[in-house]
Amino acid sequence: MRLSDAIKIQTFELVRDRASGSFDLRDVLSATLVVIDLDDLAPEAREELIVQLLNEGELTRRDSFEHARRRDSYTHGRLAAKIALQSHWSEIDPRLISIESGIFEQPILSNVVGENVSNLGVSISHSDRLAAALIFHRGHPMGIDVDLPSEDDVGPVLDGLDRETREMCATIGLSKRDTASLLWVARESLAKTLTTGMMTPLDIYAPSEITHKVDHYVLGYRNFAQYQTYVWSGGSGWLAITLPARTRFKNEGPEWS
Structure with missing residues (x-):
């Protein structure tokens, strides 16, 4: 190899x-x-x-x-x-x-x-x-996370969501595991950008919007409007990159599969 x-x-x-x-x-x-x-x-x-x-x-x-x-x-x-x-x-x-x-x-x-x-x-x-x-x-400033949450992780991620976030997630049409994966890597990458880690209440990272693009998702945040997170799905793991809200990738951004 x-x-x-x-x-x-x-x-x-x-x-x-x-x-x-x-x-x-x-x-x-x-x-x-x-x-x-x-x-x-x-x-x-x-x-x-x-x-x-x-x-x-x-x-x-x-x-x-x-x-x-x-x-x-x-x-x-x-x-x-x-x-x-x-x-x-x-x-x-x-x-x-x-x-x-x-x-x-x-x-x-x-x-x-x-x-x-x-x-x-x-x-x-x-x-x-x-x-x-x-x-x-x-x-x-930027932050990254890669992960592939297991079925055992789904409950802890989704059970604590407020009603607004649940309704938002329902509109993107993902399975429960994929929804948990999306939220998991997004908030991990945001927490790394903020240098908070996961040491604050998770609802502080609640999304304000989740937009489905052709091959990725983009999340905005209620409490951190200055940031956005791009998320790509993949069979071996999900990738999230958080960056300032008015910044975008010049071309298509990183390839991920």
Whole structure:
């Protein structure tokens, strides 16, 4: 299995109808998405990537996790992020950059030596099968989530919905599991963008609208009108990307299946 079969890299351009902020939009309106299909990533290829991309500090933290599941999720998320960083900024040596954890466990890029990456942000997500990372400019905040909720997750997601959200979901014609998947990844990606995690009442992330496009959905929010979330469905997982509300993808956005 070639690495290219297991790793998908997409850099896409973004468009805003109206400029804001003091930064150069040419530097801001682009992002790089990396998704690793863990089922297709051979063990020897995984170890090769670890050697190529992770630095001593990251390896030390990786080895500090007692449980294999937590150790693997850390490793796979960091690998996706380092590949995305290298693809977004080709001149950079990913081993000279550390991906640290903030006080809310949010990933933060930090330079060990050399290039300053303080203007870049990273969002990381992983499921049983997929690991994903998004590199973007911190002046244009974004967040990502990938997941494939199980049937056991449907009840906890849908049972707490208010009447307005239930009625909204009924109009999009999805099964209960797909509806739960849509809402799950959307609010996870929004929470990552806001740096709240899932530490606030879930109804604060309630959608104000859910629009079905040709191959994806777009959600707006009652309490966070400044953001929107694009969601794509897929057999191995759902993908959500949250970005500022007046921003759109220049072309079709990331491919997902």
